[in-house]
Amino acid sequence: MELIGTLLKLWLMNVLIINCSSAVVPFKDNYQTLIGGQGLYNASDDVVILNATNFKTNIYGSTKSWLVEFYNSWCGFCYRFAPTWKALASDILSWNDIVVVAAIDCADDDNNPICREYEIMHYPMLKYFSVNAHPPSLGLVIEKGSSIDSVRHNLISRLEIEQQEGRGITWPNITPYRNVEITDVWRTTSNNVKYFFFIFEKTDFHLGTEVILDLHRISSLQIRRVTSDNELLCVVNKVTKFPTLIVFGRNESQKVVNVKVSSRQGVRRAIKDYVIAKGINIDETIGTTVSHDMAQNVETAHQTTIGTIVKSREEQEGEEHSSKKTDDYLYQLDLENALHYSMNNEISLTKSINGEKMEALRKYLAVLTAYFPLRRGNTYLEVIRDVVKSRSTMTGEEFSQLAKTTEEVMSPVYSGAPHQWIGCKGSTNSYRGYPCGLWTMFHMLTVNFALEPNKVPRADFSQDPTAVLRAMHGYIGTFFGCADCAAHFVEMAGKNKIFDAHSRDEAVLWLWRAHNQVNARLSGDATEDPEHKKIQYPAIEHCPACRYVNGSWNEEEVLQYLKTKYSYSSIKYDGISGYNSNVGMINIGNGSRVRLERLAKEKRPTAFGWDLNVFDISICVVLYVTSTAILVLVCIKFAVKRTKKKSHISLLPKV
Numbered sequence: 001m002e003l004i005g006t007l008l009k010l011w012l013m014n015v016l017i018i019n020c021s022s023a024v025v026p027f028k029d030n031y032q033t034l035i036g037g038q039g040l041y042n043a044s045d046d047v048v049i050l051n052a053t054n055f056k057t058n059i060y061g062s063t064k065s066w067l068v069e070f071y072n073s074w075c076g077f078c079y080r081f082a083p084t085w086k087a088l089a090s091d092i093l094s095w096n097d098i099v100v101v102a103a104i105d106c107a108d109d110d111n112n113p114i115c116r117e118y119e120i121m122h123y124p125m126l127k128y129f130s131v132n133a134h135p136p137s138l139g140l141v142i143e144k145g146s147s148i149d150s151v152r153h154n155l156i157s158r159l160e161i162e163q164q165e166g167r168g169i170t171w172p173n174i175t176p177y178r179n180v181e182i183t184d185v186w187r188t189t190s191n192n193v194k195y196f197f198f199i200f201e202k203t204d205f206h207l208g209t210e211v212i213l214d215l216h217r218i219s220s221l222q223i224r225r226v227t228s229d230n231e232l233l234c235v236v237n238k239v240t241k242f243p244t245l246i247v248f249g250r251n252e253s254q255k256v257v258n259v260k261v262s263s264r265q266g267v268r269r270a271i272k273d274y275v276i277a278k279g280i281n282i283d284e285t286i287g288t289t290v291s292h293d294m295a296q297n298v299e300t301a302h303q304t305t306i307g308t309i310v311k312s313r314e315e316q317e318g319e320e321h322s323s324k325k326t327d328d329y330l331y332q333l334d335l336e337n338a339l340h341y342s343m344n345n346e347i348s349l350t351k352s353i354n355g356e357k358m359e360a361l362r363k364y365l366a367v368l369t370a371y372f373p374l375r376r377g378n379t380y381l382e383v384i385r386d387v388v389k390s391r392s393t394m395t396g397e398e399f400s401q402l403a404k405t406t407e408e409v410m411s412p413v414y415s416g417a418p419h420q421w422i423g424c425k426g427s428t429n430s431y432r433g434y435p436c437g438l439w440t441m442f443h444m445l446t447v448n449f450a451l452e453p454n455k456v457p458r459a460d461f462s463q464d465p466t467a468v469l470r471a472m473h474g475y476i477g478t479f480f481g482c483a484d485c486a487a488h489f490v491e492m493a494g495k496n497k498i499f500d501a502h503s504r505d506e507a508v509l510w511l512w513r514a515h516n517q518v519n520a521r522l523s524g525d526a527t528e529d530p531e532h533k534k535i536q537y538p539a540i541e542h543c544p545a546c547r548y549v550n551g552s553w554n555e556e557e558v559l560q561y562l563k564t565k566y567s568y569s570s571i572k573y574d575g576i577s578g579y580n581s582n583v584g585m586i587n588i589g590n591g592s593r594v595r596l597e598r599l600a601k602e603k604r605p606t607a608f609g610w611d612l613n614v615f616d617i618s619i620c621v622v623l624y625v626t627s628t629a630i631l632v633l634v635c636i637k638f639a640v641k642r643t644k645k646k647s648h649i650s651l652l653p654k655v
C-alpha cells in the first residue's frame with residue numbers, strides 16, 4: 001500500500017509540474033542524428049541550406065524568388081535526386097539574383113513543423129516562392145521531371161509566367177518579342193548597351209530564356225527572344241531555321257551570327273565570341289562560365305566517385321566474402337525508433353486527417369495497440385487510439401501534439417532517448433534507417449498476429465486475417481513520406497491481391513513475397529547500401545532449408561524462419577541501457593496489467609526497480625491510466641483551442 005502512495009505522489013507531481021502549456025511544447029530529441037544525419041547537402045554545394053530558423057526570413061519579402069527542395073534524408077528518391085539538385089544549383093548559379101536554389105531536410109526534427117506547415121506530403125517536393133512572397137503563401141509546386149533539364153525547363157516556364165503577371169520587373173525581359181519590326185530597338189535601351197541580340201527559336205523552347213538569364217549580368221549586351229509564331233518578323237528577317245541569332249550594333253545594320261552548335265551552350269558561345277571579337281569586355285561572364293563548367297565537373301566528378309566507391313566496395317567484398325556474415329536479428333530499438341518516427345514525425349505531416357485517412361490511422365493504431373511490444377505496456381498507444389477514435393477529423397499538427405503530450409505524460413514510453421539503429425544501421429547515415437525500421441515493424445506485426453491470435457480477443461479486427469496488412473496498406477498509402485515508394489507498394493498490393501490472404505500465416509508470407517519483390521527491383525540501385533545488399537530474403541546461410549535444391553522456395557520453412565525471427569521472444573535488447581540482453585526476453589501477455597503482473601511474479605528487473613505485488617500494481621495502473629487519459633484529453637482540448645485562436649489571428653491580415 002505504501003507503493004500506491006508513492007506512485008500517486010509521483011503522479012500528482014507530474015500533473016503539477018507538467019501544466020498543459022508546457023506539455024504541448026515539442027519534445028526535443030535527436031532524431032536528426034538517427035534519421036539521415038547531416039542531410040544530403042553541405043557547404044561545398046551551391047544549394048542554399050535552409051532550416052527552421054532561417055526559412056521564413058529568407059523566403060518571405062525576398063528580392064529574389066526561391067526554388068526549394070523539401071526532402072527527407074532517408075528517402076531513397078531524394079538520395080538519387082540530390083546530384084541533380086546540386087548540378088542544377090551550379091548550372092544556374094549565375095541566375096541567383098533572380099532565383100535561388102535551396103533545400104530543407106524534413107527528417108530534421110527542428111524542420112518538421114515547417115514541412116508540415118508547407119503541406120509537404122511526399123519527398124522530394126519542389127516549391128517555388130515568388131519575389132516578395134508573403135505569408136500565407138505556401139509556394140507553388142514545381143514538377144521535378146526526370147533530369148536537370150526537365151527541372152530547369154519547368155522553372156523557366158514558371159519564371160515566364162511570373163514576369164507576364166507583373167512580378168520580376170527587375171529581371172531581364174524573358175517574354176518573347178512581339179513587335180513585327182526591329183528598327184527602333186535602341187529607343188528604350190539603356191546607354192550601356194552596345195549590342196542587341198535576337199534569338200529566334202521555336203515556340204515553347206527554352207533556349208532563348210536560358211541564354212538571356214545566363215548572360216544577363218553583362219551590361220553591354222541586351223538579348224531578346226523571338227518565337228517562331230511571330231511569323232512576320234521571321235519572314236522579314238529571312239529566318240528559316242531555329243535557333244537563329246541576329247545582332248545589332250549601334251549605328252550598324254543587322255547581321256546574322258553563325259551558331260555552330262544549336263544548343264544553349266552553342267548560342268552562348270556564339271554571342272560571347274562575337275562581342276569579344278568587337279573588343280567588348282565581358283568580365284562579368286567569368287562567373288557564368290566558371291560556374292557552368294564547374295557544374296559539369298561536379299556532375300562527372302560525382303559519377304566517378306560513386307563508381308569508384310562501388311567498385312572498391314565490391315572488390316573488398318569479394319575479398320572478405322566468406323569472413324563477413326551479417327546476423328539476422330530483430331532489435332527492440334529498431335522497432336521503437338520506427339514507431340517513434342512514425343508517430344512524431346510522419347503522420348503529423350498530413351495536413352488534415354479525415355475520411356479515408358482517418359480510417360487508415362485508426363486501423364494502424366488499433367493494430368499497434370494490440371501488437372506493438374512496448375516494454376512498459378501499451379497504454380501510451382491505447383490513449384492515442386482512444387482519442388483518435390473519438391474524433392472524426394484532426395489535423396496532423398493536433399496528432400503530433402497528441403503524440404508528444406501523451407509521451408510526456410506517460411513518460412517513459414520508450415526504452416530511453418532516441419538511439420542508434422541497430423539492425424537497420426546503414427554503413428553511412430544516408431542508407432537504411434527508417435524505411436528499414438518500418439518494414440521490420442510490419443513483419444513483426446504480421447508474425448505476432450499469427451502467433452498469438454487470441455492476444456486481443458475482442459478487437460474489431462480479430463476476424464480479419466489481413467488486419468495487419470490492411471493497417472499497413474492504409475498507413476503506407478496515406479502517410480508514408482516516400483510517395484513513390486507508397487505508389488509502388490499500393491500498385492503491388494493490387495496486383496498481388498493483398499486482401500485475398502485467407503489466413504494469418506498467408507498474410508505473413510504475402511508480406512515476405514512483397515518485400516522480396518521490392519528487394520529485387522532495388523537490387524543494384526544507387527540507394528542500396530553497399531554493405532547491405534538487397535538479397536532475396538532470407539539468405540541461404542541463415543536458412544539453408546528455406547530453398548529446395550532446385551532453388552525454389554520452401555515456403556513452409558520460410559514461414560517457420562519468419563515466425564522465429566520476428567516473434568516477440570526473439571527480440572534483442574542491444575543498445576538499451578540497464579538491460580542485460582542475456583537475461584532473456586520479456587513475455588508479452590494480454591494487456592499492460594497482465595504484463596506487469598507477470599513481471600512482478602517473475603521478479604524481473606523493471607524500470608521502476610520496485611518489488612511489486614500484483615494487487616498494488618493493478619490498482620495503480622488502473623488509477624494511472626484513467627487519470628492520465630483524462631488529463632491528456634483536457635490538455636489536447638486546451639491545445640486545440642489555443643491553436644484555433646492562433647490561426648484566427650494569423651488569418652486577420654489576409655482579410
Ligand SMILES: Cc1cc2nc3c(=O)[nH]c(=O)nc-3n(C[C@H](O)[C@H](O)[C@H](O)COP(=O)(O)OP(=O)(O)OC[C@H]3O[C@@H](n4cnc5c(N)ncnc54)[C@H](O)[C@@H]3O)c2cc1C
Pocket residue numbers: 076077328423424431432433435436437438439440443476484485486488489511512513514515516518519522527528529532533534537538
Ligand atoms: C512499403 C515500402 C515500400 C518501399 N518502396 C520503395 C521503392 O519503391 N523504392 C525505393 O527506392 N525504396 C523503397 N522503399 C525503401 C526500401 O525498400 C528499403 O527499405 C530501403 O532501401 C532500406 O533497405 P535495407 O537494406 O535497410 O533493407 P529493407 O528492404 O528495408 O529491409 C529491412 C530488413 O527486413 C528484412 N527483410 C528483407 N527482406 C525481407 C523479406 N522479404 N521478408 C522479411 N524480412 C525481410 C531484413 O532483415 C532487412 O534488413 C520502400 C520501403 C517501404 C517500407
Ligand SMILES: *[C@@H]1O[C@H](CO)[C@@H](O)[C@H](O)[C@H]1NC(C)=O
Pocket residue numbers: 042043044
Ligand atoms: C561535403 O560533402 C562531400 C561529400 O559528399 C565532402 O567531400 C566535402 O568535403 C564536404 N564539404 C564540407 C564543407 O563539409
Ligand SMILES: *[C@@H]1O[C@H](CO)[C@@H](O)[C@H](O)[C@H]1NC(C)=O
Pocket residue numbers: 049050051052053054110
Ligand atoms: C540554420 O542555418 C543557419 C545558417 O546556416 C545557422 O547559423 C543556424 O545555426 C541553423 N539553425 C539551426 C537550428 O540549425
Ligand SMILES: *[C@@H]1O[C@H](CO)[C@@H](O)[C@H](O)[C@H]1NC(C)=O
Pocket residue numbers: 250251
Ligand atoms: C552613331 O552615329 C551618330 C551619327 O551618325 C554618331 O553621332 C554617334 O556617335 C554614333 N555612335 C556610335 C556608338 O558609333
Ligand SMILES: *[C@@H]1O[C@H](CO)[C@@H](O)[C@H](O)[C@H]1NC(C)=O
Pocket residue numbers: 548549550551552
Ligand atoms: C523444386 O523442388 C520442389 C520439391 O522437390 C518442388 O515442389 C518444386 O516444384 C520444384 N520447383 C521447380 C521450379 O522445379
Ligand SMILES: *[C@@H]1O[C@H](CO)[C@@H](O)[C@H](O)[C@H]1NC(C)=O
Pocket residue numbers: 452454455457588589590
Ligand atoms: C492471454 O494470452 C495467452 C497467450 O499469450 C493465452 O494463452 C491466454 O488465453 C490469454 N488470455 C486471455 C484472457 O485472453
